[in-house]
Every structure is written in structure tokens, then in C-alpha cells.
Amino acid sequence: MGDRSTRFLWPILGLPAMVWIALFFLIPLYVVFCVAFGTVDPIFRSPVPIWNPLEWQFTQVEVVWDRLFGPDNFYLPAVLRTLLYVAIAVVACLIIAFPVAYFTARYAGNYRGLVLALLVAPFFISYMMRMLAWINLLQPDGLVNTIITLGGVVPLDINWLSGNPYVVVMGLIYGYVPYMLLPLFAALDRISPSLIEAARDLGASGFDLFRRVILPMSLPGIVAGTLLISLPMMGDYFTSDLLSKSPNTAMIGNLINLSIVAPGQAGQAGTLLILVLLVLLIPMVLYTRSNARAEVRS
Amino acid sequence: MPSPPRRPVSRRRLLQASALALPGAWALAACAREQPLSGPTGGGSSAGGSASGGATSAPAELQIASPTNPVKWPINPGNEPIASGLEPEANATLRLYNYPDYLDKAVIKDFQKEYADYNVKVEYSTFNDYPEALTKIRSGSIPYDVTFMSYNYMARLVYGDLIRPLNHEYIPNIADVWEEFQNPWYDQEWQYTVPYVIYTTGIGWRADLIPEDIGARPNPYDVFWDSKYAGEIAVLDDDREVIGMTILRDGGTDVNTADPATLGAARDAMLEMLSLSQPRVTISGYTDIPEGVLSLSQCWSGDMITGQSYMPEGVDPSVLRYWSPPDGRGLVNSDFLCVLKGGENPVLAHHFLNYMLDSDVSLKNFSWVGYQPPLRSLTPDSMVADGYIPENLAGAVVKPEWFEVGYPVLELPPEVEAEYQAIWQQFKAGA
Numbered sequence: 001m002g003d004r005s006t007r008f009l010w011p012i013l014g015l016p017a018m019v020w021i022a023l024f025f026l027i028p029l030y031v032v033f034c035v036a037f038g039t040v041d042p043i044f045r046s047p048v049p050i051w052n053p054l055e056w057q058f059t060q061v062e063v064v065w066d067r068l069f070g071p072d073n074f075y076l077p078a079v080l081r082t083l084l085y086v087a088i089a090v091v092a093c094l095i096i097a098f099p100v101a102y103f104t105a106r107y108a109g110n111y112r113g114l115v116l117a118l119l120v121a122p123f124f125i126s127y128m129m130r131m132l133a134w135i136n137l138l139q140p141d142g143l144v145n146t147i148i149t150l151g152g153v154v155p156l157d158i159n160w161l162s163g164n165p166y167v168v169v170m171g172l173i174y175g176y177v178p179y180m181l182l183p184l185f186a187a188l189d190r191i192s193p194s195l196i197e198a199a200r201d202l203g204a205s206g207f208d209l210f211r212r213v214i215l216p217m218s219l220p221g222i223v224a225g226t227l228l229i230s231l232p233m234m235g236d237y238f239t240s241d242l243l244s245k246s247p248n249t250a251m252i253g254n255l256i257n258l259s260i261v262a263p264g265q266a267g268q269a270g271t272l273l274i275l276v277l278l279v280l281l282i283p284m285v286l287y288t289r290s291n292a293r294a295e296v297r298s
Numbered sequence: 299m300p301s302p303p304r305r306p307v308s309r310r311r312l313l314q315a316s317a318l319a320l321p322g323a324w325a326l327a328a329c330a331r332e333q334p335l336s337g338p339t340g341g342g343s344s345a346g347g348s349a350s351g352g353a354t355s356a357p358a359e360l361q362i363a364s365p366t367n368p369v370k371w372p373i374n375p376g377n378e379p380i381a382s383g384l385e386p387e388a389n390a391t392l393r394l395y396n397y398p399d400y401l402d403k404a405v406i407k408d409f410q411k412e413y414a415d416y417n418v419k420v421e422y423s424t425f426n427d428y429p430e431a432l433t434k435i436r437s438g439s440i441p442y443d444v445t446f447m448s449y450n451y452m453a454r455l456v457y458g459d460l461i462r463p464l465n466h467e468y469i470p471n472i473a474d475v476w477e478e479f480q481n482p483w484y485d486q487e488w489q490y491t492v493p494y495v496i497y498t499t500g501i502g503w504r505a506d507l508i509p510e511d512i513g514a515r516p517n518p519y520d521v522f523w524d525s526k527y528a529g530e531i532a533v534l535d536d537d538r539e540v541i542g543m544t545i546l547r548d549g550g551t552d553v554n555t556a557d558p559a560t561l562g563a564a565r566d567a568m569l570e571m572l573s574l575s576q577p578r579v580t581i582s583g584y585t586d587i588p589e590g591v592l593s594l595s596q597c598w599s600g601d602m603i604t605g606q607s608y609m610p611e612g613v614d615p616s617v618l619r620y621w622s623p624p625d626g627r628g629l630v631n632s633d634f635l636c637v638l639k640g641g642e643n644p645v646l647a648h649h650f651l652n653y654m655l656d657s658d659v660s661l662k663n664f665s666w667v668g669y670q671p672p673l674r675s676l677t678p679d680s681m682v683a684d685g686y687i688p689e690n691l692a693g694a695v696v697k698p699e700w701f702e703v704g705y706p707v708l709e710l711p712p713e714v715e716a717e718y719q720a721i722w723q724q725f726k727a728g729a
Contacts, residue, residue: 043360044454045712046433074729081728140590141610161591162529163576245532245578247728258726262537262719263429264712 036270045264060267082251086233089172093180101184131242163246171239176229187221360453362709363484370486371456379465386646391419395442398424402666443641449484450709462637463489468648471655476672491634495669496696499629500622502602503594513621519547525574530593532578537722538707554708565721599694604668620694630704
């Protein structure tokens, strides 16, 4: 009797999550496919989804493909730009977050809880609000310029919000650094202090200790953090929209957003989205596989 | 660049293969029947080739109104005007659908007071641009009563049976409107619309940040290609306005052209602009210029007038400037009000249209939104003297004769609109 009830208990407990995923992920994803492989109303140029996969058309995919790799490949610069921005931001997040996470895990002692809480505090404010705050700080007469010019003494006239790629990357770093911190902390926290002591006892220098013990053991955290922040960064459009508004810093997310709001191009937005999804699926699959393998090993 | 020979079949194979890589239903895509390839011509949208798949049985083309081709729109069967002499709906919620900051909230309050006997409530919803508005109106999810539109959507509004013809007996205030707007080319005999405001597209700037007189340049539009102002300037986030301005800058006059050579040249010029002056693309010039975030921007004539109320402390509003071609040979347009068919309060909506045409109401609204209504009581020649517009923004006054010589942004056939969209997308992709 008991056996039977537990056999059904777990699937029943999992049901809400399944329903959730079906309703809010699988079905919407299917709609995206139907729009991407659908047609366009000839007069209103609104998307006309094709629900039957047998009748899917690939004209929109062709258009996107042409714009990526064809002779008129004006999507490509934005894609390369996105990859570059994300790569820089991920590395910078790592450099910023690693020492902080290491300190918190190893040396914060009794204040750990407090330090962690403070590090997580930015989560409580929405990403949008934090970017809006940056607009205020970076305005021509904002706090940043006031400090740099020592209150107007140094004659420096920097307009940060004028489509500056550094500002966009800075916004990405600032916005996503907390998401990098937590997985790093979790990984570093798991390293047993006795391993570090053992390495020291065996004569490892500080650098050796880092290179041969801490870094390899924190690798899962680094990979998790990298994935966690690069996935949303790939689709990010409002950082560029808010801090730059210039086409010169347009990212893939901006292309998708623009296609959605422009009449007749929802299908292209869907196709771009599917492409991004496909590309991002690869590291996700690799990550889950390596995780699964690591679990088997342990 | 000459395009290399296409190999569509192998490419489709590739696409199908990538579709296969996904689990589940998409695998079926590989079995999709061979489709004749309707090569999308840069424009990207398959407007032409997709007619068979479209949900609507559309006529071959939209009728397009223009000053040289005035149109009296048909009234679709079942969409007759409301009867005369009806009482406004009581306890109603009148739903307005408009741009943000494009109608004075105080005017809305006044309207509610005026119709307090009927216990009227007004709800103001906003859209970011017309395509979004059109999509939401068509979806019918919210029964908006009144919307504010431009004539480059007129044919689609009528064709889609989205708007209601007006019963003129409810709108006596039309008599106060400039004569040419009582029988406009975009809606002969004003069957569906009443005018809202008129505006030009030009250049706005702060004189203390931009020391030169932009209007004194041989070609003022060149300022957007001047690397001296890189990073300080912006163009409007509106494909038609930027493409139109570029065509005018290069000596053209047809801002609604379908000519591939002209459009190609405009695209190249716009990409050149990107690399020279790195403009931002935004419609928030009416706050960004006063605040000094931008020094100069392409903007509409009302933007600098309303911008006076966004000046930071210590900066005199008299530093604001606006230029549009003083002979009126620039982008000159108007917006209108119309009653939506999906609305629940057609009688009240008629009353609202009439209310907005009232001279006092219209002037009050003008002083807040900064956009000029085409009213008889408002003489363009004396607007500065009468104190409606300050001396430094005299260029923002719109004159009636400009509608004879100016260039309106017209509705485009869908396939031409697709070309404009493609140019815009390339521009905004920063390529």
C-alpha cells in the first residue's frame, strides 16, 4: 500500500511544475515556431502563424539567414558585437566576483551571513531601476561627471550616454555581477579548508595553491556563473536601449525587439530567437552532461 | 555588391536539418512540401508571396490617399453612423488610446466634470507607435472608444473596419477648424475623422550647447552628418521621418518614393550618418534636449514648445531653438481623432471629439502638449505676439499655406513599406 502511494506521490508533486513548463514555455515556444515559419497578413503585415508543422514555410528563415551570412549581412555586426560585449562582461564579472566570493567563503567568518545578504541586496531592486539610476549618475550634470571634474574645476566634458560601447558593457557588468557571485561562492564554500592546508603543507606557493587546487575545484561554479549571466546577456536589449539608444551599440536583443515592433517582421524576430536558442542550447547541453558525468564519478 | 548565385535548395536542406535537431514536432518540418521560393527582395517581409497563406482575403492593393488623390472612403455595410439625437451613455468609461504625453490630463478632467451628469469616467491608455496601436486595436482585446492616428494608417483603418463613420450632428465645433481640414484629402467630407494637431518635422537644439545657427547653414539637415557633433545628437525613432529627412537632405522631394535607387541612396546616406555622427535614435528629444542629455535632435515642432517645461533649474528656456524649412518645404503633417468601431460608447465618443474641437479646450491642450491645433481662433501670424509661443521658438509655428507646399508622410503599399522597414532595420542594427 505504502509503496503504491509513494509511486504516485512524486509525479503528483512534480505535476504543477510540468503544467507550468507546458503552459508558459512549451506552448509559447511552439507559437514562436508557428510565427517564425508562418506568413504575414498582406495588408496589415501582422504575423499569421501556421499551426500545422507540415505547412511551415521557411521564407523568414531565409531572410534572416541572408542578413546573417548573405551578401547583405547587416545582422552580423550586431551579432559579433553581442558576442564581444558578453565575453568582456563575463570576464570582468569573473575578475570582480572571484576575490569577493573567495573572501566571503574563506575569511568572512561570523559576518558571512551579513556579507552575503549585502551582496544579494541589489537583487531586491529591479534591473530596470538600476539602469535608470545609472542614467541619472551618468548624465552630463550627473554625479559621475561632478566627481571626475572635481565639481567643475577640471574642464572635462564627457557625455557618457551618447552611445558609448564602454558604458553599455559597464551596464552589463554592473547588472549581472551578483548572478556570478552566488554560484562562485557556493563552489568556493564547498572547498574543504583541509585541502588548502594540505596543499600548503606540501609546499605549494600561493599561486600554486590557486592554480592547482582552488581554480580546478571552483570550475563548476565558474561555468555555472558564466552560463547564468551570459544567457540573459545574449538576449539583453534594454541595457543598450537605456544607456545608449544608439544603433552603434545594438545587440542581438535589440534586433529581436526591433523586429517584433516593426510591422511584418515578427517572423524574423521568431527566427532570430530560435537561432539564439539553438546556439545557447549547445553550452547548456554540454554543461548538464559534464555535471551528470561528474555526479557519476563522485 | 553583385549577389552570388543562390543555392536555395542546399540552404533549405540545412535549415531543415537544423529544424530536425530540435525535439518533437519540428521534426515534421523536414517533411514539409517543397515550397516555391518567393525570393524576399531585401525587404524581408513576404507580403507579396504570402497572400495564399494569409488569413484575410485581401484586395490586390490598398487605396492610398494623397493631396493629389483625395479619397472618399467607403462605408462598409453594417458600419453605418449612429443615429442623431442620442443621449451619451451613462456611467460609462470612455477609453482613449494615444501616445504618452500627447493630451493634457487637465483637459480629460474637465471633460469628466462637463459630463458629470452622466457619471463619465475617462481612461487614458498609451502606445509607443502606430504599428503597435493598430495591432492592439485589431486584436479587439480592449474596447477603446477613441484613438489619435495619422493618415498613413487611414486605408488600413477603413479596410479593416476598425473605425466608425461620424454623425456630423454631434460635432458642430468642426466649424471652428481651418477650412482645408473640414474636407481633408485623406478623408473627404470628414466621414471618419476630425483633425487633432498639425506639426512640422525639423531640428531642435539648445543654443547654449550648440553655438552655431543651424538654420543658417546652406543645408541645415547636414548637421546630422557633421562629425563635430558626434555623440551629442539624435534622430527620431521613426523610420518614415528619418528616411524622409535623408531624401530631403539629398535634394529629393518625394518622401514616399518607391524608387529603389532613391531608397538605396537614402540607406547609404543613413549608414554614413551612423559612422560620422553616431546619433542616438529616440523620440524623447522633448525632455533630453532641455536636460542637456542631447544638444540637438531631429524633432517635431511641438517638442521644443513642450520642452520649455522640462528645463533644469538655472537654465533659461529661451536657449531652445527649432528649425524647419521656413518656406514650408519640409515634412508637414497632421494627426486626427477617430471613433473606434470596437468601442462601447459611440455617442460619448462623438461628444469627446466635439469637445476637443472647442476653441478653449483646444487652446488649453495646445499650451500643454505644445502641438498646434488647426483652429480659426489661433492665427499663426500672431501666435508669437499673442504669447502662445515664445520668440525663440517662432520657427515652430505651423502655417496653413505649408500644407500646399510641404511633404506629407503618406501611407505606403505594403511591399514598399517592407522596403522602408528593411532600411530602418539595417540602420538600427548599426551595420
